[in-house]
Amino acid sequence: MKNFRTEVHASDLSRSHRFFLLVLVSIGSSIIYTPAYLKNVFYDPLMQATGASNAEIGKMLSAYAITATICYLPSGIIADKIRTRTLAWVGFVSTAVLTFVYAMLPSIGMLYVVFVGMGITTILIWWGIRFKLVRLISEEDEYSRNIGVSYGFYGAAGLLVGLVSLGIVTWMANNMIMAIRTMLVFLGVLILLLGILSYLFIPRFEGEIAPSSSGFQISMVTEAFKNPVVWLASLTMFFVYFYYTGVNYTTPYLKDVMGASLGVVTVVSILRTYGVTLLSGPAFGFMAKAVGSPSRIIALSSLTAAAGLVAFTVLPQTAGMAVVAAIIVVALGFIANGVFGVVSSQLTEGKVPLSIFGTATGLLSVIGFLPDTFSSAWFGSIIDAQGNDAYPVIFYILAGAAVLAAVFSALLLAYVKRLPKAEMK
Template sequence: MSHEISLSRRLVIIFSIVFAGEIIFSLPFHVARFFRPTLLDVFSLTNTQLGDIFGLYGIMAMLAYFPGGAIADRFSGRRLMSFSLLTTALGGIYFVQIPSPTGLALLFAYWGVTTILLFWASMIKVTRQWGGKATQGKAFGILDGGRGLVAAGVASIAVLMITMAFPTSSVVMNINEQTSAIKTVISFYSLLTVLAAVLIWFTIPKVKTENLAINTNSITAHKQRNAIAGIIEVLKQPKVWLQAFIVLAAYCAYKSLDYFGLYATTVLGINELDSARMVSNASYLRPIAAITAGIIADKLRVGRVISWFFVLLSVSYLLFSLLLPNTASSNLIIEANFLLTFLLVFAIRGIYFALLEETKLSGQLTGTAVGIISVVGFTPDIFFAPIAGRIIDSAPGIDGFNQLFMLLFGISASGFTAAYLLAKRVKEQV
């Protein structure tokens, strides 16, 4: 295989990465995101219980991020990603049996390892190398935007499958129909996860991932770094910690999107299928937001763009907490703000890993840096769902959601502070 990869092959590679990068999280996250009211009824769970289950996933994921980064710097992304997808799909066989809350907790703990340890840092590293030095914003915008398109597309198909299976139950489904619907969705996502594993195995080159960049002449050979020395080098850099906090704030905002379907049914009075349809349709904004943000970031600097997006997101959450629904004017504003929030969250999420190149972090330490940033940045997998579930359960209805939105306002404002400080530090380096 030549060192230069054709444009068509590069497109196939990035499509495979994008598809696999979203589908691996479909079983642990999509079912709850798009079908949360139905999931809660079928598994007889409260928001607090489901939040604690996600918290266990987060704990295992945190333990997996750090070693996963070092592993990604040493082994083939093709093998690591394919194996992760297959082991994740195996969990779907148990999920579709509708296990008890204890069994569900163990399943999510298992997924915390299979979706992260061998997959996450490999995906980020391959994407950075695929994008080269000049188009990091576009590369990560395509990755996250494409993942959003995959998420929305498969969710729409799942909603359509349920609608066709239960055409007379568009308003309220009984528990038997809800159980059949959830089993259909789980089986669908499990099959897609297996398909993603096959796709990665046959499309990602067997050669080292450095050869995925179209301009490989700019990549020079480096001796194998000592793993411990690399970790210490990364930990000593303040810019890595600032990036980690930016990811943390952005990921809290992203996790909040899981509750918009429940907000629609609980506060706005929308039925379960329409709620799932509304969230899946809003998810189509993700590719638009992420790719557009990537283009803008490549022109204006990533840190600066993220700073302004956090300002707008803070205002958006504050507006949610102040509005009262069920009047014509307020409902219209809420719906517009709903779309704005999705756009801003997707835009920030689409480009925050492009900061790796902007801050001039060594490419040879990408996996290690991603591991460290992810350990901090994705801690919301541990604490956000348990906190949000308790807030909503302790103050049912609009009051609980208003408290949640005020919490998110404060987190987003903190994200702006971290992004501003990082952008200032990058400017001083130029």
């Protein structure tokens, strides 16, 4: 093990050490958010165990989401001022503590406090180092590939932890309170272990903190805001995330419009949510590295996704076409997951300085994840008003978002080509 009192460069670490850190931050980025998003998988069990109503369950996640939105940009600023190792282990350990409190199934009021707390520990403290650590362990030409591989491990961890959690809940289904408590303790132990490993194995990196700075400097935020690459990457992220999350509406479309059986819909949903992530992240990462431009891959893939979304609007709405629709759904999931996995690589492609990389990541997150604040409510209102006739409207909107993602990727690519050669080295 290296002496972590001295600063190191990626090349100073062994290949196995760099790979271990890539796996650590990748699976950590999946597991640390699992407690906050349990309702997406275990909605009814959570209601039974906590005694919360539908509205209260929703408000818990809203409390987390609002806190997260407020914290994204500051998290990037903090990541540029504090060691990655410190933020990693503190973020993991503090989230583990809150998960153990969650496992006690306290009052609804206390649960609101827990969810706000997790917004602080997982976003303000931890989120800023998610992409920065991958950058720190990667040479310039390795980042696109490594971030793609990272999302592969992210998907694998989510699938494995999800299956184990499902096994716990199924095994203890006769006592749902004990089942949820056991599952949360299991998650808390995993997150605590990630914190310990972060403390032991993440070194001090050269250049992770600007040497001339002492404390917060508004100039870092100003520099990030003035950088065209940051804005172009953020707008690309916004539209990529918009259609990436919107692809979820293909599942009710299969069931309600195409008349697919519950079995087909379930299998397709699992493949789209978990299966494709294992392959799409690494595949798109390697493609981006081979082509030498994540933006080119994002643009071409987004246009392909737009074509697939439009295809849904012209498919005959019969059960006989359900298989064709299911294939398109899985293909769209593969593309959307893959593009989302490499979109942050545009910051590296555009040579965003490492000294403001965390701040840039924070801005990317604030803008990129904004669709979460309105898209579900918007699409839900369209479905409530128009029923099944709403799906073509939704798919056209998503196709438009995919086209705009391609446009901003092309603009970023054009900007990078105009950079002076000195900046490209």
